[in-house]
Amino acid sequence: MARAKEKSAFVCQECGADFPKWSGRCSECGAWNSLTEIRLPAGASSTPPSAAANGYAGAQAQITLLSEVRVQQTLRESTGLDELDRVLGGGLVDGSVILIGGDPGIGKSTLLLQTVLRLQAQWPCLYVTGEESLQQVALRAQRMEADLAAANQITLMSETSVEAILAHCARQLPRLMVVDSIQTLHTEGLTAAPGSVSQLREATAQLVRFAKRHGVTIFIVGHVTKEGALAGPRVLEHMVDTVLYFEGDPGARYRVIRAVKNRFGAANEIGVFAMTDRGLKPVSNPSAIFLSRHERPVPGSVITVTREGTRPLLIEVQALVAEHPGGNAKRLTVGLEQNRLAMLLAVLHRHGELAMFDQDVFVNVVGGVRVAETAADLPSLLAIVSSFRTRPLPDGLIVFGEVGLAGEIRPVTGGPERLQEAAKHGFTEAIVPKANLPARPIAGLNITPVAHLSQALAIL
The missing domain is CATH 3.30.230.10 (Ribosomal Protein S5; domain 2)
Incomplete structure (x- = not known):
């Protein structure tokens, strides 16, 4: 039996638009040399089916008047770090997805592990690591002088399959999940390598859908390019609720976190931290x-x-x-x-x-x-x-x-x-x-x- 031939498509790394063939310039956003080839499994299509093809049989959208929408006050949970709460707009919101990027070694994993350690008393937390081993995560927690014996609400998972991670979360539903990092994850439905445009987009889409459906707050760590921007298509920043960037020199003592996008608070807000041997310490008076x-x-x-x-x-x-x-x-x-x-x-x-x-x-x-x-x-x-x-x-x-x-x-x-x-x-x-x-x-x-x-x- 002859094996079905794989198809290919070209995706813009800036805006995420799909094209059947390569061209030097993206016609959607105008970026040059941004189209990257991705492999699609047999029978898959790079574009959604047209309205004439599916006829929208049985699909009737629910229409609601704006005056009938019930607005509820957004409940926030403090992370225990005042500067991080300021950047997030007051604290964590159930079902929100937060993308955090920065140079290697600037403190992304340290900050998120601190957050998990402070919240584990009232929130079941899951820390998913695709780059480090579980022992490395535990050693970092010991350097912060964390009481590992009392951290009974934190579960660690070394996994790179999105389906395996979400299957575990469906069984033991956490309230807070950290994914470190999105470039190491892959989904079984695509044959492309982890870190490619198609894998990044599909893995993030699955995490966002899970967070909204089950009310789980998810932190996603993203790598950055040499220019300082998040690696991968810019569509990732549109899919998540909040985008945070670490600024400053990784060798300097002070770290600055800036919110470039926030659906639950003010954008362009900053938080200042001092890097110590016990982790990141918030700076209450950064002007000094x-x-x-x-x-x-x-x-x-x-x-x-x-x-x-x-x-x-x-x-x-x-x-x-x-x-x-x-x-x-x-x-x-x-x-x-x-x-x-x-x-x-x-x-x-x-x-x-x-x-x-x-x-x-x-x-x-x-x-x-x-x-x-x-x-x-x-x-x-x-x-x-x-x-x-x-x-x-x-x-x-x-x-x-x-x-x-x-x-x-x-x-x-x-x-x-x-x-x-x-x-x-x-x-x-x-x-x-x-x-x-x-x-x-x-x-x-x-x-x-x-x-x-x-x-x-x-x-x-």
Whole structure:
């Protein structure tokens, strides 16, 4: 008997769209060289059957008026880690699926094992490991000085088959499950290798369906590419409820977790942890750790207040300007968008009458924090001018504001909260956009509003 021939399809790694043949560009999302070939079993199809083929026989969708939908308050369970609760929007929600990614060795498995150890007293937990042995997981728990004899609600499982994992969960239903990692899992229905686009998509889909049907909270660990994005198709981030990213250098002491997507809370929220020999420890006052303690004011250093989610955070922006011997001058940023630096230098040349075309400019955010908002525009420019002129800014000064192409200083969101945070940490002077001037004075803080870049430079 002749064996049925396997079929193949091509899937975009960015958006997950299927195509019958390869092409250089995905017609759905426009990404180049993102189509990857997958093998389908005999009789399978890469696309769903059409409406004409199945006729939707007997399929009648349930239609409900919006006014008739009963809205219940979402119950949350604390993880025992305040910073993780903040990133998740207040705690864990039954039936939610959380995808967490980060560089190797940054602390993903450590954080999740800590969460399991803290919740095992009230929640039956299952820790599924596809990369490490059970002994390695137990040794990590011992390093955290966990009482393994009292951890009778935690079950470990070393398995890579999605069907075997879900069959065990159906028999002994846990409330919390950790899958470490999704790249090691495979489903029996596909012949592709674990970690391929088709395996990642199907394995995640099965876990999401199980979580929603049985109300199980699932943490999924995902590998990241060299660019720092989660490996695999971007459709994984759309399938889950929450996406968390570890930021920072794995060799540094402090770790930052950022929520880039959250259906149960605010996106772009961050949590700060300190890595110790006993695991990750939440940092209750992160503003204090991101500020350098200089004995006296130094050129090129400016303190600003960034707003990450609902939290105002004090950070230090440092700049170094050095004369370039010849050729194209260097422009390098760490923690800020590099293209925005080029735009700000052009604004400084046009409206501040300071040309940097023959100067190397380096801008760094202290502590490994990544700032995506525009409130760091004015602090970055003032730090550059301070380094260029070798003139330190006054001690106790706080600066924030967006800089437009016309040189205007535009307001940013959460101005009063930023100023309150600065005053709480002992800052006495502030340069802010004119539209962010608070209606009531803030005790101990002298606020100077500016409307144009030239005004800010003149003050200094």
